Amino acid sequence: MSTATLLPLTVKDAAACCAPLAREPLGAEQAEDLARSLKAIADPARLRLVSLIAASEGQGACVCDLTDLLDLGQPTVSHHLKVLMDAGFLTRSKRGTWAYYALVPGSLDALSRLLVTT
Amino acid sequence: MSTATLLPLTVKDAAACCAPLAREPLGAEQAEDLARSLKAIADPARLRLVSLIAASEGQGACVCDLTDLLDLGQPTVSHHLKVLMDAGFLTRSKRGTWAYYALVPGSLDALSRLLVTT
DNA sequence: AGTCGATATTGACAGCCGTCGATATACCGG
């Protein structure tokens, strides 16, 4: 049953575990893994962050930009970015004082494939 | 900006509102709508319910079956089913004493399309 | 060294959410 790891549990793990949601009933553990991934993006602020970062591909987006685009304090934005990283949707690369976040390629698509019914 | 309704706010509404997440940054309201839909399925019990119901297409699934498949009390299952209905993923049809739930066709796919980056 | 600017971490707090037990509602068979 998938990786059974204690630590990372990224989107890829959850996506690798099972067939498209509607294909066959998923077990308890698979459901928890998938739910964890979905919970990570099921938040307005985090959806906007992912969206903004995806749209600014090439350079990645630095936290300073994101902070004033959303209407949230800097610690809160930092927190959301961490959640998205831990879930395997984003990567961070520090360049000087700034931190640039980028989408993990295929992470969203992996999730998307699990939901499709066709 | 989509429908701007107060009441139903189904998956279709959220899906109709905007381009695929990664296409262009989404606004605050769109993010809230989409997050509401995602939150509805971002739960282990509800994922299993959707999965079970999807797999039992043809007749739909009655609550009694679902209740002992999941390891949850009947009121809890009923609650989750209501959440999924309000979000527009399921429909209920009472036949006699029993209630049969079925997937709203295309509801999962609508969500899936919003996540895809290709 | 010392300051400043950018980001991360911590601690606290309010509000939401999943779960349950108890109860209500509705339907069927005698």
Next chain:
DNA sequence: CCGGTATATCGACGGCTGTCAATATCGACT
């Protein structure tokens, strides 16, 4: 009409979560 069965609703409780203010960390520049 009455008991039984299936489902929904209600109220309560514990735990999780999003947010912020305060603080820590780290890098750059002088």
